[in-house]
Amino acid sequence: MRTWWLLSLGALVVVVLIIVGALLKRPSYPEGDVVLVGKRVRASGGQSADLVERGRQLYIAMCMTCHGRQANGLPVTPEGLRTQVGEPILARDFTGQTHTAGKVVFKYTWQGWGGEFASDEDLKHVIREGLRGTPMPGFEGLSEEDLDALVAYIKSLHPGWKTFQSPSPPSVRVPSDLDATHRIEEGRALFQQKCVTCHGDPESGRPPIAQPLQWYYPGTDSVLMVTARDFLHEPLRLPDPVDVFRTIRKGIGGTTMNPQTWAELTDDQIWSLVSYIRYLQRQGQEKKQLAQNQE
Amino acid sequence: MRPDLAEGSEVGWLVDTAIDIVTIGIIVVGVLSFIIFIYALIRYRRTRQPFALREAPVWLRRIVYLDIAVLLFDLTLLSFNLYAWHEIMIDADDQYLLRKAQEEGAGFVRVQVVGRQFFWAFIYPGADQTFGTTDDYTTGNIMIVPENSYVVVDLTAKDVLHSFFIPEFRVKYDAIPGQRTRVWFKTTEPGTYEIACAELCGDKHYDMRAVLRVVSQEEWEAWVARRSNGVPGIVSGTLHAFGGGEHRQKSFSSSLSHSGSVSVQELSAN
Numbered sequence: 013m014r015t016w017w018l019l020s021l022g023a024l025v026v027v028v029l030i031i032v033g034a035l036l037k038r039p040s041y042p043e044g045d046v047v048l049v050g051k052r053v054r055a056s057g058g059q060s061a062d063l064v065e066r067g068r069q070l071y072i073a074m075c076m077t078c079h080g081r082q083a084n085g086l087p088v089t090p091e092g093l094r095t096q097v098g099e100p101i102l103a104r105d106f107t108g109q110t111h112t113a114g115k116v117v118f119k120y121t122w123q124g125w126g127g128e129f130a131s132d133e134d135l136k137h138v139i140r141e142g143l144r145g146t147p148m149p150g151f152e153g154l155s156e157e158d159l160d161a162l163v164a165y166i167k168s169l170h171p172g173w174k175t176f177q178s179p180s181p182p183s184v185r186v187p188s189d190l191d192a193t194h195r196i197e198e199g200r201a202l203f204q205q206k207c208v209t210c211h212g213d214p215e216s217g218r219p220p221i222a223q224p225l226q227w228y229y230p231g232t233d234s235v236l237m238v239t240a241r242d243f244l245h246e247p248l249r250l251p252d253p254v255d256v257f258r259t260i261r262k263g264i265g266g267t268t269m270n271p272q273t274w275a276e277l278t279d280d281q282i283w284s285l286v287s288y289i290r291y292l293q294r295q296g297q298e299k300k301q302l303a304q305n306q307e
Numbered sequence: 308m309r310p311d312l313a314e315g316s317e318v319g320w321l322v323d324t325a326i327d328i329v330t331i332g333i334i335v336v337g338v339l340s341f342i343i344f345i346y347a348l349i350r351y352r353r354t355r356q357p358f359a360l361r362e363a364p365v366w367l368r369r370i371v372y373l374d375i376a377v378l379l380f381d382l383t384l385l386s387f388n389l390y391a392w393h394e395i396m397i398d399a400d401d402q403y404l405l406r407k408a409q410e411e412g413a414g415f416v417r418v419q420v421v422g423r424q425f426f427w428a429f430i431y432p433g434a435d436q437t438f439g440t441t442d443d444y445t446t447g448n449i450m451i452v453p454e455n456s457y458v459v460v461d462l463t464a465k466d467v468l469h470s471f472f473i474p475e476f477r478v479k480y481d482a483i484p485g486q487r488t489r490v491w492f493k494t495t496e497p498g499t500y501e502i503a504c505a506e507l508c509g510d511k512h513y514d515m516r517a518v519l520r521v522v523s524q525e526e527w528e529a530w531v532a533r534r535s536n537g538v539p540g541i542v543s544g545t546l547h548a549f550g551g552g553e554h555r556q557k558s559f560s561s562s563l564s565h566s567g568s569v570s571v572q573e574l575s576a577n
């Protein structure tokens with residue numbers, strides 16, 4: 013009798029220890045001073061706490077696996093992210109933790125090169141369209157409220173957003189002769205002057221050059237690198253002509269592509285560059301299709 | 308409860324019938340067995356039958372026929388399920404479906420589906436119908452397919468097991484990391500359906516939902532054109548089709564504020 017009693021008491025102790033151990037070891041979202049994906053967040057910049065909380069829930073469901081538990085771009089999934097051409101890539105850091113100057117910088121905005129933060133419209137545009145050639149999908153089915161919530165959450169992740177004034181974006185019209193031959197010719201000449209240093213010369217086969225980014229790999233001090241876009245083989249992140257125009261006019265924040273170098277170009281010349289880049293994309297497309305048909 | 312079968316789901320009835328056969332069969336067998344069981348409990352209780360029977364009474368021996376009935380039922384079920392499996396999975400390879408689509412004059416769409424914690428990504432080959440080219444595009448949590456088409460889904464996952472589930476089309480298949488599987492369904496009319504994850508995959512599993520939107524052929528073509536717009540020539544000349552649709556036009560309609568002078572000569576009418 014007594015042995016049975018002792019045995020069951022021992023078993024009970026073991027079970028309790030296992031449960032306590034499991035609770036202590038429970039995976040928790042890491043702590044940090046700015047963001048805590050796992051914690052209820054405070055409201056900021058006049059956003060209602062409910063909206064931010066809704067955004068946080070959406071973030072956990074749809075963005076966290078790539079943008080990370082701490083929203084610093086370190087993916088949750090062990091498998092690294094890659095672009096369509098196989099380059100490793102990290103998702104954007106929304107907290108400034110991994111930026112060399114602690115800033116929150118976006119690439120595809122009217123803020124452009126050297127600017128911080130982004131307008132709501134630019135963020136929503138990226139979320140809706142996705143970034144072609146990266147794993148980031150376009151969540152185009154999201155309702156306007158959900159987009160607002162996501163943006164509110166992103167803006168709760170860095171105190172600097174509170175004082176940020178987003179400029180009103182310019183209205184841009186696409187010229188109707190965008191894909192005309194004379195534009196492509198003009199674009200090619202301009203490209204030879206201004207862009208080949210980094211982008212290489214796609215038509216003579218000179219490859220694009222790897223460039224440092226303004227972000228560290230989270231937790232280390234090795235700076236992330238990116239190869240300038242290869243217009244023949246890689247899709248544009250945002251292929252819309254208006255976006256390409258903006259990218260060239262305003263540069264790409266966080267990268268070496270500083271538009272100051274070609275500040276003297278008129279908008280019309282920029283459109284010619286756009287048509288040349290579109291022409292290269294078409295060429296690459298045709299080549300690839302030809303190769304596939306031959307298989 | 309089972310959701311209504313989507314209009315025109317080609318193979319949904321197979322799944323439903325298989326489920327019905329099993330349900331009805333199990334009810335019949337279960338009820339019969341319980342009747343016999345309870346009868347035996349009462350009839351041969353200890354006070355009435357203190358010693359075990361050496362030999363079953365003759366009528367009881369005939370119960371063997373029940374076994375035969377069950378066996379027959381099993382065989383029916385097995386053959387029906389094999390038929391259904393054949394129709395849904397084995398016979399239906401890409402070539403077969405493509406041929407069938409061509410014969411029927413229906414569309415044929417290929418989509419790669421990737422399950423991730425906790426959303427579905429849908430990768431489209433773009434206007435050139437080829438994966439891996441620059442006009443591919445990916446949507447998150449929304450799958451758009453044209454009406455009257457065979458939709459072939461190339462399924463995989465990036466982190467853990469998920470299960471691609473469209474209740475109305477009776478499609479449910481595991482998405483397995485590192486492995487590609489294929490499922491398909493046929494659409495008829497435009498409509499909106501739910502896509503869910505049917506494999507517990509983490510704490511937001513319940514939120515892993517996507518929308519399946521079956522759209523008309525024109526809408527589909529416009530959407531593909533818009534989404535593939537990195538590569539023109541497909542929507543040659545008509546730049547209004549570009550520009551990311553309505554919302555772009557609206558959001559950038561405020562006055563010009565950046566420094567560069569705008570000297571765009573020929574503005575497109577719009």
Ligand SMILES: [Cu+2]
Binds near residue numbers: 468469504507
């Ligand atoms: Cu799942």
